[in-house]
Structures are given as C-alpha cells and as structure tokens.
Amino acid sequence: MWLSVLISLALSILFVNQNRLLTFIEYRDNTVDLGYARYRGNRTFPSTVAYLGIPYAEPPLGELRFRAPIPLNLTRVSELSNGVLLHINELSQTRKQ
Secondary structure: OHHHHHHHHHHHHHHHHHHHHHHHHHHOOOEEEOOOOEEEOEEEEOOEEEOOOOOOEOOOOHHHOOOOOOEOOHHHHHHHHOOOEEOHHHHHHHHHO
16 A cells, blocks of 8 residues: 555656646747747746737827827837847837937
8 A cells, every 4th residue: 555655656746847847848938939029928927928018009109199009110120129039118118219
C-alpha cells in the first residue's frame, strides 16, 4: 500500500513540474507581431499574457472626438517602431504632436 502511495505522489509531483515547465516555455516570449509593429504583452498570471492598449484606430482627439473611428496610420507606426518593440505610450505621445 505504501508503495502505491509513494508512486502516485511521485507521479503527481512530476506532472505538476512538467506542466509548469511547459507553461514557462510557451509564454517566455510574450511578443506579438502585427506586421507593422511588434508589441510585448504583460504576463499577469503564470499562464496568461495580456496585450492591452494596442491601437486599432487613430485616437479620438480634437475633431475625431465622437466620430466614427478612422483607420490607424500604419506608416507612422512603422516609422516609429523601426523594428523595435513598442510601448503603447509612445504612440499616444506622437499623436498629440
């Protein structure tokens, strides 16, 4: 009986550690490439990566306020990124200028 308990305990420990290792390998590179820019996500939980604030349209500032969204200026984003990972605040600051 003790042998079966020890075997099941050892197998459960191996399974848990293997699951953690696979999670780490799967999420260690938390970047997403949209074709015009690459964004780094936030690892909020061990197996969850959040990609917040990725723009889908131009910010609703000035005359764009309370209007239908206009497409994102991909040229501006591509020039700003220049192959580097972007932080969302950089895009917001260039729009205000």
